[in-house]
Amino acid sequence: MxxxxxxxxxxxxxxxxxxxxxxxxxxxxxxxxxxxxxxxxxxxxxxxxxxxxxxxxxxxxxxxxxxxxxxxxxxxxxxxxxxxxxxxxxxxxxxxxxxxxxxxxxxxxxxxxxxxxxxxxxxxxxxxxxxxxxxxxxxxxxxxxxxxxxxxxxxxxxxxxxxxxxxxxxxxxxxxxxxxxxxxxxxxxxxxxxxxxxxxxxxxGSQNPEVPDEDVWRKVVKEINTKIKENKTSQGLKAYGTGVAMAMADQTGDAPIKNWTLGKWDGFAKVNGIAMAKTILKKHKPQCFACPIRCARYVEIDEGEYQMKGEGPEYEAMAALGSMCLNDNLESVAYANFLCNEYGIDVISTGSAISFAMEAYEKGILAKKDTDGIELTWGNVEAILAMIRKIANREGIGDLLGQGVREAADVLGQGTEDFAIHVKGLELPMHDPRAFFAFGPTYATSPRGGCHLRGYVGGFDGVGVMPEAGLNEPQDPHASEGKGFLAKIVQDYCAVFQSSVICFFTLYAVTPTDLAKALTAATGISYDAQKVLKAGERIFNLQRAFNNRLGLTSADDVLPERLLTSTIGGPNEGILPNFEEQMKEYYELRKWEDDGRPSKEKLRELGLDFVISDLYG
Amino acid sequence: MICMVKFKVRLYGLIPDEFMIKELTLPEPFNLERLEKEIIKRFGDRIHTDYISDQGLLNHQLVRVGDPSGKRLDYGYDISEIEEIWFIVPITGG
Missing domain, CATH: 3.60.9.10 (Aldehyde ferredoxin oxidoreductase, N-terminal domain)
Incomplete structure (x- = not known):
C-alpha cells in the first residue's frame, strides 16, 4: 500500500x-x-x-x-x-x-x-x-x-x-x-x-517512501504548508512560543496557580513567552523537522546559579514549574525544565507533584523530617530544584512523588487525595476547565487520563470552528452546553492527528478536509472529511475498549472536586461548568452505555466487532 | 475644559505576530466603543480581519476585553478610570 x-x-x-x-x-x-x-x-x-x-x-x-x-x-x-x-x-x-x-x-x-x-x-x-x-x-x-x-x-x-x-x-x-x-x-x-x-x-533511513503521484503530493504539501504559515495562531506561536499563553493568563485564567486554587498571580508578568524573548532567548533556532510554525525556543543563561543552554521552557513547563509552585523566577523555571529534560522526567507531572507536596507541607502533613530538611514552601526555588533531583533519583520523599500524585495521596492519606489533582492517575495539564469549559469532558474521558492533547479543545473553545463536524460558530468558553459535543469531535479529530503523527499546532490551520486531502495524496485511499473523522472515532473507541477491558468504567470519568470549585479571585471566580450536563451530552453523542462501555451498536458501526465479546461476554 | 486621560492598552494576539503594550490618550469620559474605534484607527491595518466586526469594532466573539484583574469589559459605560485595558485573543499554549 x-x-x-x-x-x-x-x-x-x-x-x-x-x-x-x-x-x-x-x-x-x-x-x-x-x-x-x-x-x-x-x-x-x-x-x-x-x-x-x-x-x-x-x-x-x-x-x-x-x-x-x-x-x-x-x-x-x-x-x-x-x-x-x-x-x-x-x-x-x-x-x-x-x-x-x-x-x-x-x-x-x-x-x-x-x-x-x-x-x-x-x-x-x-x-x-x-x-x-x-x-x-x-x-x-x-x-x-x-x-x-x-x-x-x-x-x-x-x-x-x-x-x-x-x-x-x-x-x-x-x-x-x-x-x-x-x-x-x-x-x-x-x-x-x-x-x-x-x-x-x-x-x-535513506529510502524515499512511495506515494501514488509525487506531483500531486508535492502540491498538497505546499498548499498545507502555506496555510499553516499564514495562520494567525501559527504566527503568534512563532513570534513568542507557547509561553505567550502565560502572558494572557491573568485574563483567561487558563494557567493553574498554587495547585489549582488561586485565580490571580502577579508572577505571570515575569514568567511568560514575551518576557523570555526579552531576556534569556538567544536564538530562534528551528528544531523540528519541516515545521513552518517554529514555536520552540532556544535559551542560554550564561551567569548565576541557573546556567544552562538548550531548549527553553514551553507553556506547560512555565505553568507546572512556575505558577503551580508560585515560582516567579524565569531563569529558575528554565533551569528546572532543563533538569527535568536531563533526568528524563515529565515536567507536567513533576511540577504537579511538587505543587502537591508544597500544599501537603503547608498543611502540616509533610514536615522537614519527611523532606530531608528541605523547606518545601511555596515559591522556594531551591526546594523545587532539590525535589526534581530527588524525584529523578528516587530519593526520600522524591521516590513517592515520582510515582505520581494519585499514588502519593494513597500512601500519605490524611485528606491529601482532595488536592492530588489528576484524572485516572495522570496529573492534569496546565489548562483550567473553569476557564475553557470544554476541557472538563475532555480530561474526564481522554484515553490516557487527564490530557488536553487527546482532544485539543484549546484550539477551538471560543476561537475555532470545524464545519465538517457541525461546529459552525466559535462557542462561548463559559457555556456548558455544547461542550460534550466539542470534546467529542475534537477528540475524534485529534486521534487522526496522533495517528498521522503530526503536530497538534497545525490543527489551527489544517481542517479535516485538508487532512483528508493529504492522506489521500499519501496513500491513494480516497479520504474525505467524514471518513477522517470516522477513523478518529474508531481509534478513540478502540482505546476506550482497551481501558474498559482493564476495568475502567464511567465512575472513572470524573474531574477532581477542586476543579469544580471556584478559584480564589481571578477572571473565572464564581464561574463553574455544569459538569454533569456536559458528561450527559458527551455520553449520548458517543453512544456509550451508562457504565462507560461503548455500545454494541457503536462498536459494530465502527467495525470494532472483535471487541464486543471482550466487553460484553 | 477637555480633560485628557492617559492609559495603557495591551493588544495580545490581534496582530498575529506582534504582542504590544501601547500608551494612549483620550478625552474623558470614554467608553469601550470609543476606545475600539481609536484602536482600529491606529492599528486596524495590522489587526487580523477576523478580529474586526461588521460594525467596525472589535469582534467580541473572538476578542476578549478585560481590566487588569481579568474582569470582562463591555460597551455602554465609562471605562476612563481603568489604567490598563487588555484586548486578547486567547492561545491555550502547548
Missing amino acids: KGYAGRLLRVDLSSGTITKEKIPDEYLRDYIGGTGLAARYLYDEIPVNGDVFDENNKLFFSVGPLNGKQFPTSGRCNVSCRSPLTGIWLDSSWSGRFGYNLKRAGYDAIIIEGKSPRPVYLYINNEQVELKDASAVWGKMTSESLKGIYEECGISRASCCTIGPAGEKMVKTGCIIGDTTKAAGRGGSGALMGSKKLKAIYVY
Missing part, C-alpha cells in the same frame, strides 16, 4: 531476536498509523492482567502515512504502551526528526517486547538492525546519552531517542527524550523502557 512501509520491526529483548513483519493492509487502512495502529496491535498483544512492569507489557513506536517525506511537522514519532503511571492506555509523541528517519528506514512501527538482561540500545540503519551494548551510556543524563550514541554510530542526520537516569530507575513519570530535548513526556513510557533495560533507539 502506498504511503506506508507496510512492515514493522519486532524486537524481543529477552531473546535478542529481531524480526521484520508485514502489517495487514486493513490495519493501515482502518487505523491510519501512529496511535491508531498501536491501538490495533496492543489491544491484541498486551494482557489485561499483571503489573505494568511485567515483561509482557510492550512499547509500540509508530509513524503514519504523512511521515518520511516533507509534510509539515512530520518528524514526530508516537510511542504507546500500557502506562506505568496510570495502568491504562498511553500514547505520547515527540517532535524532532525521529519519525522521518524511522519511516525512511522502511518501517511503520517497532514493537519492543520482553526484557533485556543488560543495558542495550536498538540500532537501525535501513535494513541493518541490531541490539548494541549500552553500558557506556547507562546512567548518563539524556544529553550525554544522545551525544555518546551519536558519536558511536556516527551517521549525520540520524535520530536517537533515549531515557535518562529517571527512566532507568523506573520513576513512573520517566519520559523519553528524542533528538535533542524533545519529550514524549506523559505517562511514564521512559520508565517502561528502563524496566526493559532499553536505553535508546538510534535510527537512520
Whole structure:
C-alpha cells in the first residue's frame, strides 16, 4: 500500500531476536498509523492482567502515512504502551526528526517486547538492525546519552531517542527524550523502557517512501504548508512560543496557580513567552523537522546559579514549574525544565507533584523530617530544584512523588487525595476547565487520563470552528452546553492527528478536509472529511475498549472536586461548568452505555466487532 | 475644559505576530466603543480581519476585553478610570 512501509520491526529483548513483519493492509487502512495502529496491535498483544512492569507489557513506536517525506511537522514519532503511571492506555509523541528517519528506514512501527538482561540500545540503519551494548551510556543524563550514541554510530542526520537516569530507575513519570530535548513526556513510557533495560533507539533511513503521484503530493504539501504559515495562531506561536499563553493568563485564567486554587498571580508578568524573548532567548533556532510554525525556543543563561543552554521552557513547563509552585523566577523555571529534560522526567507531572507536596507541607502533613530538611514552601526555588533531583533519583520523599500524585495521596492519606489533582492517575495539564469549559469532558474521558492533547479543545473553545463536524460558530468558553459535543469531535479529530503523527499546532490551520486531502495524496485511499473523522472515532473507541477491558468504567470519568470549585479571585471566580450536563451530552453523542462501555451498536458501526465479546461476554 | 486621560492598552494576539503594550490618550469620559474605534484607527491595518466586526469594532466573539484583574469589559459605560485595558485573543499554549 502506498504511503506506508507496510512492515514493522519486532524486537524481543529477552531473546535478542529481531524480526521484520508485514502489517495487514486493513490495519493501515482502518487505523491510519501512529496511535491508531498501536491501538490495533496492543489491544491484541498486551494482557489485561499483571503489573505494568511485567515483561509482557510492550512499547509500540509508530509513524503514519504523512511521515518520511516533507509534510509539515512530520518528524514526530508516537510511542504507546500500557502506562506505568496510570495502568491504562498511553500514547505520547515527540517532535524532532525521529519519525522521518524511522519511516525512511522502511518501517511503520517497532514493537519492543520482553526484557533485556543488560543495558542495550536498538540500532537501525535501513535494513541493518541490531541490539548494541549500552553500558557506556547507562546512567548518563539524556544529553550525554544522545551525544555518546551519536558519536558511536556516527551517521549525520540520524535520530536517537533515549531515557535518562529517571527512566532507568523506573520513576513512573520517566519520559523519553528524542533528538535533542524533545519529550514524549506523559505517562511514564521512559520508565517502561528502563524496566526493559532499553536505553535508546538510534535510527537512520535513506529510502524515499512511495506515494501514488509525487506531483500531486508535492502540491498538497505546499498548499498545507502555506496555510499553516499564514495562520494567525501559527504566527503568534512563532513570534513568542507557547509561553505567550502565560502572558494572557491573568485574563483567561487558563494557567493553574498554587495547585489549582488561586485565580490571580502577579508572577505571570515575569514568567511568560514575551518576557523570555526579552531576556534569556538567544536564538530562534528551528528544531523540528519541516515545521513552518517554529514555536520552540532556544535559551542560554550564561551567569548565576541557573546556567544552562538548550531548549527553553514551553507553556506547560512555565505553568507546572512556575505558577503551580508560585515560582516567579524565569531563569529558575528554565533551569528546572532543563533538569527535568536531563533526568528524563515529565515536567507536567513533576511540577504537579511538587505543587502537591508544597500544599501537603503547608498543611502540616509533610514536615522537614519527611523532606530531608528541605523547606518545601511555596515559591522556594531551591526546594523545587532539590525535589526534581530527588524525584529523578528516587530519593526520600522524591521516590513517592515520582510515582505520581494519585499514588502519593494513597500512601500519605490524611485528606491529601482532595488536592492530588489528576484524572485516572495522570496529573492534569496546565489548562483550567473553569476557564475553557470544554476541557472538563475532555480530561474526564481522554484515553490516557487527564490530557488536553487527546482532544485539543484549546484550539477551538471560543476561537475555532470545524464545519465538517457541525461546529459552525466559535462557542462561548463559559457555556456548558455544547461542550460534550466539542470534546467529542475534537477528540475524534485529534486521534487522526496522533495517528498521522503530526503536530497538534497545525490543527489551527489544517481542517479535516485538508487532512483528508493529504492522506489521500499519501496513500491513494480516497479520504474525505467524514471518513477522517470516522477513523478518529474508531481509534478513540478502540482505546476506550482497551481501558474498559482493564476495568475502567464511567465512575472513572470524573474531574477532581477542586476543579469544580471556584478559584480564589481571578477572571473565572464564581464561574463553574455544569459538569454533569456536559458528561450527559458527551455520553449520548458517543453512544456509550451508562457504565462507560461503548455500545454494541457503536462498536459494530465502527467495525470494532472483535471487541464486543471482550466487553460484553 | 477637555480633560485628557492617559492609559495603557495591551493588544495580545490581534496582530498575529506582534504582542504590544501601547500608551494612549483620550478625552474623558470614554467608553469601550470609543476606545475600539481609536484602536482600529491606529492599528486596524495590522489587526487580523477576523478580529474586526461588521460594525467596525472589535469582534467580541473572538476578542476578549478585560481590566487588569481579568474582569470582562463591555460597551455602554465609562471605562476612563481603568489604567490598563487588555484586548486578547486567547492561545491555550502547548
